[in-house]
Amino acid sequence: MKDVHTPDPTFDRNGLFKSGPEAAFDEITTLAAILCATPMAVISLLDEQRQWFKSRVGVAVEGTPRDIAFCGLTVERMALTIISDAGLHPRFAGNPLVTGPPYIRFYAGAPLVMSDGTAIGSLAVLDTVPRTLCAEQQQALEVLSRQVVAQIELRSHVQRLADVLRDLSHSEELLRLSHRELELRVSERTSELIELNARLASEIDRHSSEARSSQAIIDSLPGIFYLYDRMGRFLRWNRNFEMITGYTAEEIRQLQPLDFFATEQEKELVDQRIGRAFTHGSASVEADLLTKGGKRIPYLFTGIRIEFNGQQCISGMGVDITERRSAEESLRLRNRAIQASVNAIIITDLEGNIEYANPAFERMTGYSIRETLGRNCRFLQAGDRNQAGIAAIRQAIADREESSALLRNYRKDGEMFWNDVHIAPVRDQHDEVTHFVGVLNDISAIKHYEYELERHANVDALTALANRNVLKDRIRQSIATAERHREWVAVGFMDLDNFKFINDSLGHTVGDELLKQVAKRLQACLREQDTVARYGGDEFAFVISGEKDEKTAVTLMSRILRTVELPFLVEGHKLFVSCSIGLSFFPKDGGDVDTLLKNADAAMFRAKEKGRNNFQFYTPAMNQRVTERLTLESRLRQALLRNEFVLHYQPKVDLKSGRIVGLEALLRWRPSNGEMVPPSTFIPLAEETGLIVPIGEWVLYTACAHNRLMLQAGVQSLQVAVNISARQFNTETLVHMVKDALDSTGLDSSLLELELTESLVMQNPEEAIGLLAQLKDMGLRLAIDDFGTGYSSLSHLQRFPVDRLKIDQSFVRDIGADPNDAIIARAVISLGHSLGMSVIAEGVSNYEQLAFLRENGCDEMQGFLFSMPLPVDELISLLRSNPTLAMH
Numbered sequence: 001m002k003d004v005h006t007p008d009p010t011f012d013r014n015g016l017f018k019s020g021p022e023a024a025f026d027e028i029t030t031l032a033a034i035l036c037a038t039p040m041a042v043i044s045l046l047d048e049q050r051q052w053f054k055s056r057v058g059v060a061v062e063g064t065p066r067d068i069a070f071c072g073l074t075v076e077r078m079a080l081t082i083i084s085d086a087g088l089h090p091r092f093a094g095n096p097l098v099t100g101p102p103y104i105r106f107y108a109g110a111p112l113v114m115s116d117g118t119a120i121g122s123l124a125v126l127d128t129v130p131r132t133l134c135a136e137q138q139q140a141l142e143v144l145s146r147q148v149v150a151q152i153e154l155r156s157h158v159q160r161l162a163d164v165l166r167d168l169s170h171s172e173e174l175l176r177l178s179h180r181e182l183e184l185r186v187s188e189r190t191s192e193l194i195e196l197n198a199r200l201a202s203e204i205d206r207h208s209s210e211a212r213s214s215q216a217i218i219d220s221l222p223g224i225f226y227l228y229d230r231m232g233r234f235l236r237w238n239r240n241f242e243m244i245t246g247y248t249a250e251e252i253r254q255l256q257p258l259d260f261f262a263t264e265q266e267k268e269l270v271d272q273r274i275g276r277a278f279t280h281g282s283a284s285v286e287a288d289l290l291t292k293g294g295k296r297i298p299y300l301f302t303g304i305r306i307e308f309n310g311q312q313c314i315s316g317m318g319v320d321i322t323e324r325r326s327a328e329e330s331l332r333l334r335n336r337a338i339q340a341s342v343n344a345i346i347i348t349d350l351e352g353n354i355e356y357a358n359p360a361f362e363r364m365t366g367y368s369i370r371e372t373l374g375r376n377c378r379f380l381q382a383g384d385r386n387q388a389g390i391a392a393i394r395q396a397i398a399d400r401e402e403s404s405a406l407l408r409n410y411r412k413d414g415e416m417f418w419n420d421v422h423i424a425p426v427r428d429q430h431d432e433v434t435h436f437v438g439v440l441n442d443i444s445a446i447k448h449y450e451y452e453l454e455r456h457a458n459v460d461a462l463t464a465l466a467n468r469n470v471l472k473d474r475i476r477q478s479i480a481t482a483e484r485h486r487e488w489v490a491v492g493f494m495d496l497d498n499f500k501f502i503n504d505s506l507g508h509t510v511g512d513e514l515l516k517q518v519a520k521r522l523q524a525c526l527r528e529q530d531t532v533a534r535y536g537g538d539e540f541a542f543v544i545s546g547e548k549d550e551k552t553a554v555t556l557m558s559r560i561l562r563t564v565e566l567p568f569l570v571e572g573h574k575l576f577v578s579c580s581i582g583l584s585f586f587p588k589d590g591g592d593v594d595t596l597l598k599n600a601d602a603a604m605f606r607a608k609e610k611g612r613n614n615f616q617f618y619t620p621a622m623n624q625r626v627t628e629r630l631t632l633e634s635r636l637r638q639a640l641l642r643n644e645f646v647l648h649y650q651p652k653v654d655l656k657s658g659r660i661v662g663l664e665a666l667l668r669w670r671p672s673n674g675e676m677v678p679p680s681t682f683i684p685l686a687e688e689t690g691l692i693v694p695i696g697e698w699v700l701y702t703a704c705a706h707n708r709l710m711l712q713a714g715v716q717s718l719q720v721a722v723n724i725s726a727r728q729f730n731t732e733t734l735v736h737m738v739k740d741a742l743d744s745t746g747l748d749s750s751l752l753e754l755e756l757t758e759s760l761v762m763q764n765p766e767e768a769i770g771l772l773a774q775l776k777d778m779g780l781r782l783a784i785d786d787f788g789t790g791y792s793s794l795s796h797l798q799r800f801p802v803d804r805l806k807i808d809q810s811f812v813r814d815i816g817a818d819p820n821d822a823i824i825a826r827a828v829i830s831l832g833h834s835l836g837m838s839v840i841a842e843g844v845s846n847y848e849q850l851a852f853l854r855e856n857g858c859d860e861m862q863g864f865l866f867s868m869p870l871p872v873d874e875l876i877s878l879l880r881s882n883p884t885l886a887m888h
């Protein structure tokens with residue numbers, strides 16, 4: 001291996017390799033290290049095979065093979081060359097100077113370009129960590145590299161001068177040989193010598209001026225330069241130091257380094273760093289430089305320990321970092337904003353690999369930053385890649401453009417969320433796109449809201465069935481399809497028969513739950529291609545399409561009837577409901593949505609009229625019935641105001657004595673301009689429409705008033721029974737209503753009896769017990785009407801404070817003919833008695849029935865056998881005649 005001190009002789013034209021280290025070069029190298037705040041600096045010279053360090057600071061080796069020299073790149077480029085991280089540099093990553101001592105990671109070299117244009121090496125600064133140089137430091141490195149060149153070229157001049165002097169010495173030798181010639185020659189040579197001396201003086205003068213020029217260099221440096229000793233005395237400084245601090249040279253000589261800092265904290269920090277520079281050889285600190293005028297300027301100060309005039313000093317440089325500080329501050333603020341952003345923010349490379357993710361990303365996706373970095377963003381789609389938004393994003397990245405897209409993304413726990421993502425390219429100083437920044441916005445809540453709005457528009461909120469809008473739409477679509485294929489469309493309209501009763505007596509929570517369960521059963525009954533919708537309240541509708549006749553519709557409707565009939569269990573109540581269904585068909589019953597629905601509705605009313613729990617096909621005559629019903633409803637609404645109601649009274653007879661012991665008030669409607677309307681027609685309508693509440697109040701008041709009048713007229717005192725419907729069976733209103741009726745008529749409460757149907761009290765026994773107890777406390781008598789038709793629980797019955805059971809007339813009617821009815825009638829009598837209640841039979845119309853009831857111990861009866869319900873005047877006449885029931 002060739003010795004680094006023995007370079008190629010043809011190359012060493014300036015004799016640099018022969019000369020060894022020199023203080024003039026070391027001064028520049030040191031200055032470069034200070035200015036650039038690097039631990040290493042070298043003046044590197046190249047021959048064909050080696051690089052040799054003419055001067056070095058912080059570098060142990062004297063040289064390296066040329067092929068691994070960083071300097072080689074600088075010489076090739078003939079320009080300032082900066083390698084921020086050699087570990088990532090394609091040419092130097094595996095370089096032994098990088099992977100081994102001195103572990104170079106940062107390199108900045110300025111070429112040494114001679115006046116003839118050739119580059120012979122570089123002035124370089126080196127560091128063991130990745131970093132870069134600010135503009136001022138780069139400029140300083142270039143200035144110093146030119147100074148190295150100046151030194152080298154000065155050396156060349158001095159060399160040539162030495163050669164001339166050698167020639168001169170030879171001439172003097174010849175002079176001694178020949179005096180004569182000597183004189184001649186002396187005279188010649190003297191003038192030559194004078195000339196040479198003059199040249200030498202000029203060269204020397206030039207040399208000393210170059211030596212002085214280090215001050216000029218220092219003065220030309222962009223920052224401030226200073227040199228102070230251990231006592232803190234400033235020995236050298238540059239012009240900038242005076243200009244920036246505002247102090248004169250004289251004043252600077254009187255000042256100490258710490259005088260240039262305002263706060264105690266800063267003084268302490270700087271003092272500590274100065275001490276460190278003296279002990280460790282170098283140090284740097286950022287602090288505010290205090291000027292004479294009191295201004296504070298952010299500075300980066302670096303200092304290294306050097307020998308100067310035989311004593312240890314600190315030579316350093318200060319660089320104004322105001323711009324960097326404000327850049328850092330704005331960067332810090334931006335960073336803070338990104339960190340604090342509620343939107344997730346990521347930065348990716350051009351392939352979509354994530355290089356940065358903020359905390360909001362963590363919160364939004366559930367993935368930690370550590371799990372995220374380095375992954376391609378497509379992991380957020382978790383396999384759900386067939387999305388239009390992805391294509392849009394891909395195109396924008398290819399075009400290096402901004403774009404927005406809506407993506408289905410998936411959190412770490414697998415939950416899908418809607419990501420309204422916006423991406424934008426990030427460009428470097430050469431305007432090249434190097435990255436993309438993405439702002440992710442979780443709009444799942446908005447999407448959910450949109451979905452709910454849409455759902456609200458199409459879906460019934462309670463049952464989750466299709467609503468009216470969707471139903472109509474489906475009918476429309478089915479008609480269109482049916483027209484093309486010559487098919488039928490069946491439209492069904494269904495109403496729950498006793499829903500209002502349940503809803504009113506058990507409350508809306510129970511009613512709602514019942515509707516939900518009914519909806520589920522209906523869905524289960526129909527096929528996938530059929531539509532079931534909630535039309536409103538307890539009304540449901542169906543669309544059955546794709547059929548050539550009515551058979552399928554019939555099958556499905558039968559199935560619905562059977563299914564709805566089965567008991568429902570709601571909040572501990574076993575509920576029994578049935579339904580009435582009407583059906584209309586396209587094309588025979590109507591050609592459009594509204595006509596088909598209207599006709600199915602008419603058929604449904606017919607089904608109700610037919611006794612409920614059945615379905616009916618539409619016939620044109622039904623519309624007439626519907627019209628009649630609507631007319632009746634409107635007349636019923638006017639009836640109370642027009643005073644068209646009257647009460648008839650049916651006597652109740654004691655079966656032992658045959659005497660009248662009570663009365664039942666029965667409502668009659670005699671419209672002023674029409675025939676009497678039977679209660680079986682208008683009472684269900686009044687119940688459905690809610691009109692039964694004001695009508696019932698009128699009945700209660702009128703029955704009490706009549707009874708009081710009869711008493712005042714001297715008629716025997718009798719209890720009057722009033723029927724109470726489910727709509728009236730509400731604790732607060734009923735109790736008040738009864739109290740008002742008794743108070744305002746003055747009737748004794750013991751002369752009033754309320755009849756409540758078995759099914760009403762049994763639907764919600766607990767509530768019924770409470771209400772019955774309140775009524776009982778008022779002194780009223782209570783009877784359970786239509787007993788035997790409902791589903792009485794014996795345990796509840798025992799707890800009801802009831803005085804009387806009334807055997808339903810349906811059992812009385814066939815007592816002689818149907819053994820089952822006889823058994824039930826007998827059982828009711830026995831049950832009532834065992835519970836301490838009296839038993840009355842209604843609808844007794846013949847002696848056979850009467851005999852049976854008497855034989856079986858029934859207490860009372862009412863029926864046509866004894867008397868029809870009578871208007872009040874006829875009743876008074878009857879009572880005055882004091883009739884007795886004939887018992888045979």
Ligand SMILES: Nc1nc2c(ncn2[C@@H]2O[C@H](COP(=O)(O)O[C@H]3[C@@H](O)[C@H](n4cnc5c(=O)[nH]c(N)nc54)O[C@@H]3COP(=O)(O)O)[C@@H](O)[C@H]2O)c(=O)[nH]1
Pocket residue numbers: 650664665666667668678679680683696699723724725755785786809842843844845862863864865869
């Ligand atoms: N909530 C209210 N309901 C009332 C009121 N008034 C009557 N009603 C209920 O209407 C239903 C029909 O009543 P109506 O047509 O009056 O029928 C009653 C009697 O007229 C009838 N009856 C009596 N004796 C006989 C008979 O021997 N044969 C026969 N076929 N019918 C007879 O029975 C009905 C008695 O009803 P009830 O005792 O209540 O069961 C009916 O459900 C009435 O309850 C009212 O003001 N409010």
